[in-house]
Amino acid sequence: MPSEGRCWETLQALRSSDKGRLCYHRDWLLRGEDVLEECMSLPKLSSYSGWVLDHVLPHMQENPPPPETSTSPTSTSALDQASFVPESPVGNPAFSPASSATPDGTKNKHESQHTGPMVLQSSRGIKVEGCIRMYELVHRMKGAEGLRQWQEEQERKVRALSEMASEQLKRFDERKELKLHKEFQDLREVMEKSSREALGQQEKLKAEHRHRAKILNLKLREAEQQRLRQAEQERLRKEEGLVRLRSLYALQEEVLHLSQQLDSADQHRDLLKADLSAFQTRGNQLCGLISGIIRATSESVFPTAEDQVVAERALQEMRDLLANLQQEITRACEDKKRQDEEEAQMKRQESQMQQGPEVHKESPAPSQGLGVKQNEDLQVKVQDSTMQWYQQLQDASSQCVLAFEGLTNSKDSQAKKIKMDLQKAATIPVSQISTIAGSKLKEIFDKIHSLLSGKPVQSGGRSVSVTLNPQGLDFVQYKLAEKFVKQGEEEVASHHEAAFPIAVVASGIWELHPRVGDLILAHLHKKCPYSVPFYPAFKEGMALEDYQRMLGYQVKDSKVEQQDNFLKRMSGMIRLYAAIIQLRWPYGNRQEVHPHGLNHGWRWLAQILNMEPLSDVTATLLFDFLEVCGNALMKQYQFQFWKMILLIKEDYFPRIEAITSSGQMGSFIRLKQFLEKCLQHKEIPVPKGFLTSSFWRS
Numbered sequence: 001m002p003s004e005g006r007c008w009e010t011l012q013a014l015r016s017s018d019k020g021r022l023c024y025h026r027d028w029l030l031r032g033e034d035v036l037e038e039c040m041s042l043p044k045l046s047s048y049s050g051w052v053l054d055h056v057l058p059h060m061q062e063n064p065p066p067p068e069t070s071t072s073p074t075s076t077s078a079l080d081q082a083s084f085v086p087e088s089p090v091g092n093p094a095f096s097p098a099s100s101a102t103p104d105g106t107k108n109k110h111e112s113q114h115t116g117p118m119v120l121q122s123s124r125g126i127k128v129e130g131c132i133r134m135y136e137l138v139h140r141m142k143g144a145e146g147l148r149q150w151q152e153e154q155e156r157k158v159r160a161l162s163e164m165a166s167e168q169l170k171r172f173d174e175r176k177e178l179k180l181h182k183e184f185q186d187l188r189e190v191m192e193k194s195s196r197e198a199l200g201q202q203e204k205l206k207a208e209h210r211h212r213a214k215i216l217n218l219k220l221r222e223a224e225q226q227r228l229r230q231a232e233q234e235r236l237r238k239e240e241g242l243v244r245l246r247s248l249y250a251l252q253e254e255v256l257h258l259s260q261q262l263d264s265a266d267q268h269r270d271l272l273k274a275d276l277s278a279f280q281t282r283g284n285q286l287c288g289l290i291s292g293i294i295r296a297t298s299e300s301v302f303p304t305a306e307d308q309v310v311a312e313r314a315l316q317e318m319r320d321l322l323a324n325l326q327q328e329i330t331r332a333c334e335d336k337k338r339q340d341e342e343e344a345q346m347k348r349q350e351s352q353m354q355q356g357p358e359v360h361k362e363s364p365a366p367s368q369g370l371g372v373k374q375n376e377d378l379q380v381k382v383q384d385s386t387m388q389w390y391q392q393l394q395d396a397s398s399q400c401v402l403a404f405e406g407l408t409n410s411k412d413s414q415a416k417k418i419k420m421d422l423q424k425a426a427t428i429p430v431s432q433i434s435t436i437a438g439s440k441l442k443e444i445f446d447k448i449h450s451l452l453s454g455k456p457v458q459s460g461g462r463s464v465s466v467t468l469n470p471q472g473l474d475f476v477q478y479k480l481a482e483k484f485v486k487q488g489e490e491e492v493a494s495h496h497e498a499a500f501p502i503a504v505v506a507s508g509i510w511e512l513h514p515r516v517g518d519l520i521l522a523h524l525h526k527k528c529p530y531s532v533p534f535y536p537a538f539k540e541g542m543a544l545e546d547y548q549r550m551l552g553y554q555v556k557d558s559k560v561e562q563q564d565n566f567l568k569r570m571s572g573m574i575r576l577y578a579a580i581i582q583l584r585w586p587y588g589n590r591q592e593v594h595p596h597g598l599n600h601g602w603r604w605l606a607q608i609l610n611m612e613p614l615s616d617v618t619a620t621l622l623f624d625f626l627e628v629c630g631n632a633l634m635k636q637y638q639f640q641f642w643k644m645i646l647l648i649k650e651d652y653f654p655r656i657e658a659i660t661s662s663g664q665m666g667s668f669i670r671l672k673q674f675l676e677k678c679l680q681h682k683e684i685p686v687p688k689g690f691l692t693s694s695f696w697r698s
Contacts (some may be wrong), residue, residue, distance in 0.1 A: 263280065426476045
């Protein structure tokens with residue numbers, strides 16, 4: 001049969017295959033032998049393979065199987081049945097395994113030794129076995145192929161890992177090299193930076209050295225210049241001291257000469273009803289004062305400017321004493337002469353009456369004789385009424401200070417806090433007054449008025465009221481008046497235009513709170529006695545510093561302020577006073593009279609012209625007063641004002657010029673030029689900074 005032929009071909013193919021050489025036993029399970037032991041041994045064929053190849057295959061070739069279409073069940077079953085093989089094939093030489101040879105020509109020793117019975121399988125079994133072996137072959141080939149692929153994959157992975165490791169090693173080397181390069185670069189940069197810093201530090205030290213050397217040179221130069229300046233100043237001081245000393249000697253000589261004239265007045269003692277001892281005593285005091293100044297300056301080498309001022313004032317007072325004495329003597333002589341004439345006239349009348357009425361002639365009236373002297377000498381002291389008014393204001397100021405003494409001397413922290421808050425609330429608004437808009441000025445005025453009226457106001461973020469302390473109102477009124485005068489002393493002295501806004505607020509407060517106005521006058525008179533006008537006299541036993549303070553000078557550490565600074569402060573306060581007397585608060589009651597109006601300005605001007613002028617002071621104050629208040633006085637008094645201006649020009653100017661030294665002529669020339677210009681134009685100009693209606697609309 002064809003299928004059987006194919007099976008034998010398969011068996012022959014398997015015989016020549018690798019697996020055909022394997023030892024395969026069907027009963028390996030029965031024997032219990034280890035499969036792996038045979039797998040590990042070399043492959044070999046069964047002992048029956050030779051017999052099958054020698055006997056069965058030739059037989060099949062001689063009797064080819066019939067076609068499949070003509071096969072009968074009997075024939076097929078014959079192949080399916082196993083043929084019996086004799087138990088010992090040795091007796092049959094054809095079937096002797098020893099006579100069979102292997103395909104390679106060698107005898108199979110195992111088959112020759114096998115004596116057991118052989119059973120030939122059927123074609124179907126052979127087919128199954130061949131399929132099994134074919135499957136095993138395919139499976140083995142697949143395993144070999146998979147193993148080969150696995151090996152190739154592993155080799156590929158190994159190569160990839162090797163390449164990756166090589167690349168990583170290269171990268172590592174590169175990073176290491178880069179790191180070394182960076183470290184080298186950093187080290188080089190650090191070294192360069194250190195080198196630059198060292199060079200910079202060296203340059204800096206050189207620059208500092210040069211700078212210090214330059215500073216030392218400058219200091220040496222400045223020290224040399226300072227030494228030269230000090231030497232020059234010392235030389236000038238000595239020259240000025242010598243000039244002052246010679247001037248003091250001249251003043252002493254003149255005072256002594258005047259004192260001798262006072263002593264020579266004893267011959268008129270019979271004519272004078274007054275005692276001359278007061279004049280002589282005061283003259284001796286003045287001589288002693290100048291002698292004391294000269295003795296004191298001899299100890300300190302040279303006299304100071306203050307010493308010269310005191311000596312000049314003493315000389316002026318000595319002149320005044322002699323002038324007053326001469327007036328008394330002249331008046332006494334005139335009275336004596338008048339009495340003698342009256343007695344002579346009476347005698348003539350008696351003789352005429354004795355001679356007869358025909359020889360009687362009417363004698364001239366006494367008033368037609370010499371008459372009363374028209375141009376008497378000017379006064380030195382202020383009028384008694386003015387002095388009483390001045391003293392009343394000072395007493396009121398002292399009483400006000402006593403009224404709030406408990407608040408100022410209190411040790412209570414709450415009372416101190418209230419005092420500070422009230423002082424700030426009173427003084428800060430006044431400090432804010434300037435040539436600003438009228439609306440802002442009204443806010444300041446309303447704040448001050450509210451504080452004085454007992455209403456709470458905001459100051460420093462807190463609510464402040466004079467009702468917080470029973471003495472609060474007195475304290476606020478005093479500090480407010482003091483601040484107004486201080487603004488005139490400082491702000492107006494530096495900026496003349498500031499006099500008008502400060503004055504209009506002060507005038508409005510004065511109108512609503514009269515006590516504040518009296519305190520303003522008290523502070524003004526105390527700091528500037530020329531605003532009274534009042535020339536304090538030197539009293540016996542009074543310290544020189546106290547007398548200078550009475551005159552308005554500031555004395556600190558026994559040093560008197562310079563004359564220019566003194567005149568500047570006096571000018572500021574007189575300007576403030578001249579502005580107050582002519583201005584009124586525009587939002588007040590216009591029907592009421594100004595509490596301190598232009599009539600007081602006219603009184604001040606008349607009284608200061610009735611007093612002897614002071615060198616440099618009178619000319620300065622007259623100029624400041626007339627420049628600020630002259631226009632208002634001109635409009636108020638008209639013809640009388642121009643008469644007074646002519647009086648100043650014709651009668652008062654010579655007096656000022658007579659007592660003014662050559663170095664102090666600036667203020668006198670300024671006043672003279674101002675009045676001459678006003679007389680030429682017949683008008684006093686409106687002062688600069690005067691508040692107009694446009695100011696209040698802003």
